[in-house]
Structures are given as structure tokens and as C-alpha cells.
Amino acid sequence: MPLRAFTFVPYRLPFRQQWRSAAGGLDQREGWLVRLEDEDGGYGYGDCAPLPGIGTEPPAATAAALIQWQQRFRGQEAAAALEALNDAASFDTPAARAGVESALLDLLARRNGRSLNASIRGCDCRQRVRVNASLGSLGPHTADALDAALEAGFQVLKLKIGLAPAPQEIPLVQALCQHLPAGSTLRLDANRAWQEGDARSWLDALAGLPIDALEEPLAQPSAPAWAALQVRAAFPLALDESLADLPQAALFDGTVRRLILKLPRLGGFLPAVALAQRFAAAGGDCVVTSSLESACGLLAAAHLAAALGGDLAHGLATAEWLATDLGAPPPVAAGYLTLPAGPGLGFQPFATPA
Incomplete structure (x- = not known):
């Protein structure tokens, strides 16, 4: 069925408290909610949530692309529009x-009566994914937040570091x-805070401690520096926002042991799956994280995590950071996120953000 409607509505979602990291602070999340509808009344949703700090285009470029695709895709078959995105x-x-x-895949999956992750993998995928607690930045209330997360059943607890001297x-x-x-x-994230000497000091100080991984230790990463640090660490060093700064070969020659997947940076579900499969074939493991998107974007990331399988904890327990949202986020309990039953993405917007 051809697409008869392509709308994108801007949103602004404030946080309950500032999200702080070595890269700076965020007080709100902005983007556009995309809705596509075909001539039979089938529909699909997607979250366009640019954030240049994680490697996306600036918002003005996002808006221009949406206008272009709105004009181009109206009247096209959804499958043809999806192919054009290549x-x-x-x-x-x-x-x-x-x-x-996301909106195209959601529409097509709903049409076929399958969940988004199952429609991509061609098989039934798990409906629950393990997630880490997102404690925010290290500070005076961290111990209380950690205790609350442990009480709630989380086993992997993520903490932002690198905001103060080592x-x-x-x-x-x-x-x-x-x-x-x-x-x-503990899963630690330095957000490119350190020079090599500081990173070495941190790794020495963390030796023998229960550390799941350390994300983005270097302010100016290079493949040789990354490899030298990884030799020093018993746990994985995870590559996130520095993905574009390392040569592609470093992803597939064992230099990088863990890769962080964010849908807005990678261009969507299908490119992320392709990258994850290639990285896994080279011996690495992938963790899917949100970039503090709306419930719509969070659901897309959760479907990606479910499609990849495995038992690593993903960074998807972030909905509580938002004071308002576009729809109901997937529930999290005892360290697991549960995907909605039913076809497609499973997202339904509130009449007004709540």
C-alpha cells in the first residue's frame, strides 16, 4: 500500500534533573516524532533525536532531511521507501x-503481524532484555542511588566519571x-575525559575491582593508544562516541573489544544490526544504549537489543530521567526491560506528552 501521510512533529522533553557527563550537561531532549500512514490506515512511528555530541548531524540538518523525505516518500510503497534509504x-x-x-519498519511489521525484532531476524526473539541501572554522574548521592538500584534488582550499574580530577x-x-x-x-563511562596518562592511572586503580567495562577513556583516541590501554585492563574498553575517530580496521582486528550501539548515530536499526553482526564475527560484543530519547526511540533501541541476543546488560533503563514523555516507555523490573506484546514497535503516543 502506498504511503498517504508523512508527518513529523517537534517535541521537547525536560529531564527530572540535569544529565551530567565529562562531555557537558543536558537539561532536555529535543527531536521529532515521525508518523507514516498508508492508504489502508496502517501506520508506524519513529523518533528523530539528533544529538551532535554523540556523532549525529545538527538538528537543522535533521529537519531539512525530514522535509526532503516527506516530499519524496509520499505516495511510495513503504518497502520502496525503505530501499531508498540505502x-x-x-x-x-x-x-x-x-x-x-523506524517508522517504515514499524508500519511493515504491524502489517505482517510480527514484532519489529522478529520481523528483522525472521524468527521469534526474546521479549526481555537485561539492562543496567543509569546512576548518572559520580557525586554525593551516588551511594544512595547505587543502593536503590541494587534493591531494585539491577546487577550492572553505570556511572559517569571524569568530571573531577582522578x-x-x-x-x-x-x-x-x-x-x-x-x-x-560497575560500568564506567569517562566520555573522553582523559589523556593517556590519566587513563593509565585509572586502569591501575581499578585493577582487581568488579568493573564490567570502561567506556570512552581517551580524549584523543588512536588505535595504538586504545590497544595499549586495553592490554592494561582485564575488562573491556568500550567504544562509543569515538567510533568515527578510529580506523575501521580497529573494529575488526581485536583492538576494540566492546562497541556501543546508538541508533541515531548509526542511522537506524538495519545498519546497526549489520555492524553488530560483523563486529561479533570478529570476536567483539555489543551493548545497545539509548541517548535519552523518547519512549518511541527507547523502544526501537530495545528491539535492537532483543534482536542481537546475548546476556549483556544494555543501557536502556533511562526513561525515568525524563519528566515527560511521548508515550509509555517499556517497563523495567529486576534489571530487565520487557518489550510490549503485539506487532511492530509497540509504541502508542499519548494525546499530549505526560
């Missing part, structure tokens, strides 16, 4: 592409590690 130029605006691809932060992280029960780990 044009290399579409990856110049990956956040826009991710949102439009001599201030290292003892705090070491104390938190001593507080963890057996089987629980």
Missing part, C-alpha cells in the same frame, strides 16, 4: 534516517566497588 547520502543525516527507518574520583569509585555484593559490577 542511498549513501541518507547516512549524512543518521538521526533523521533512524527515525524514518585523585578525587578514584577513592569514591573504589569505595563503591567495596560496597557491591557478589555478582554486581
Whole structure:
């Protein structure tokens, strides 16, 4: 059925508190909710959520791409529109592409009566994915937040570090590690805070502690520097926003052991699956994380995590950071996120953001 409607509505979602990292602070999330409808009344949703700090295009470029695709895709078959998104130029605006691809895949999956992840994999996928707690930045309330997360059943607890000098932060992280029960780990994210010397000091200080992984340790990453640090660490160093800064070969020659997948940066579900499969074939593992998107974007990321399988904890327990949302986010309990039953993405917007 041809597409008869292509709409995109801007949104602004404030946070309950500022999201702080070594890369800066965020007080709200902005983007566009895409809705496509075919001539039979079938529909699909996607979240266009640009954030240049994670490697997407600027919002103005997102808006321009949406206008272009709105004009181009109206009247086209959904499958043909999806094929057209493989044009290399579409990856110049990956956040826009991710949102439009999500809406097309949602529409097609609903039409076929299958969940989004099952329609991509061609088989039934798990409906629950393991997730880490998102504690925010290291600070005076971190111990209380950690206790609450443990009480809620999380076993992997993510913490932003690199906002203060190492001599201030290292003892705090070491104390938190001593507080963890057996089987629980910290996942640390430095957001490119350090020079190589500081990164080495941190790795030495973390030796022997229950660390799941350390994301983005280097301010100016290179393949040799990354490899040297990884040799020093017993846990994976994870590549996230520096993806474009390392040569492609570093992803597939063992230099990088863990890769963080964010849909707005990678251009959507299908490119992310292709990259994850190639990275896994080279011996690496992937973690899917949100970039604090709306419930629509969070659901897309959760379907990606379900499609990839495995038992790593994904960074998807972020809905509580939003004071308002576009729809109901997937529920999280005892360290697991449960995907909605039924076909497609499983997203339904509220009449007004709530």
C-alpha cells in the first residue's frame, strides 16, 4: 500500500534533573516524532533525536532531511521507501534516517503481524532484555542511588566519571566497588575525559575491582593508544562516541573489544544490526544504549537489543530521567526491560506528552 501521510512533529522533553557527563550537561531532549500512514490506515512511528555530541548531524540538518523525505516518500510503497534509504547520502543525516527507518519498519511489521525484532531476524526473539541501572554522574548521592538500584534488582550499574580530577574520583569509585555484593559490577563511562596518562592511572586503580567495562577513556583516541590501554585492563574498553575517530580496521582486528550501539548515530536499526553482526564475527560484543530519547526511540533501541541476543546488560533503563514523555516507555523490573506484546514497535503516543 502506498504511503498517504508523512508527518513529523517537534517535541521537547525536560529531564527530572540535569544529565551530567565529562562531555557537558543536558537539561532536555529535543527531536521529532515521525508518523507514516498508508492508504489502508496502517501506520508506524519513529523518533528523530539528533544529538551532535554523540556523532549525529545538527538538528537543522535533521529537519531539512525530514522535509526532503516527506516530499519524496509520499505516495511510495513503504518497502520502496525503505530501499531508498540505502542511498549513501541518507547516512549524512543518521538521526533523521533512524527515525524514518523506524517508522517504515514499524508500519511493515504491524502489517505482517510480527514484532519489529522478529520481523528483522525472521524468527521469534526474546521479549526481555537485561539492562543496567543509569546512576548518572559520580557525586554525593551516588551511594544512595547505587543502593536503590541494587534493591531494585539491577546487577550492572553505570556511572559517569571524569568530571573531577582522578585523585578525587578514584577513592569514591573504589569505595563503591567495596560496597557491591557478589555478582554486581560497575560500568564506567569517562566520555573522553582523559589523556593517556590519566587513563593509565585509572586502569591501575581499578585493577582487581568488579568493573564490567570502561567506556570512552581517551580524549584523543588512536588505535595504538586504545590497544595499549586495553592490554592494561582485564575488562573491556568500550567504544562509543569515538567510533568515527578510529580506523575501521580497529573494529575488526581485536583492538576494540566492546562497541556501543546508538541508533541515531548509526542511522537506524538495519545498519546497526549489520555492524553488530560483523563486529561479533570478529570476536567483539555489543551493548545497545539509548541517548535519552523518547519512549518511541527507547523502544526501537530495545528491539535492537532483543534482536542481537546475548546476556549483556544494555543501557536502556533511562526513561525515568525524563519528566515527560511521548508515550509509555517499556517497563523495567529486576534489571530487565520487557518489550510490549503485539506487532511492530509497540509504541502508542499519548494525546499530549505526560
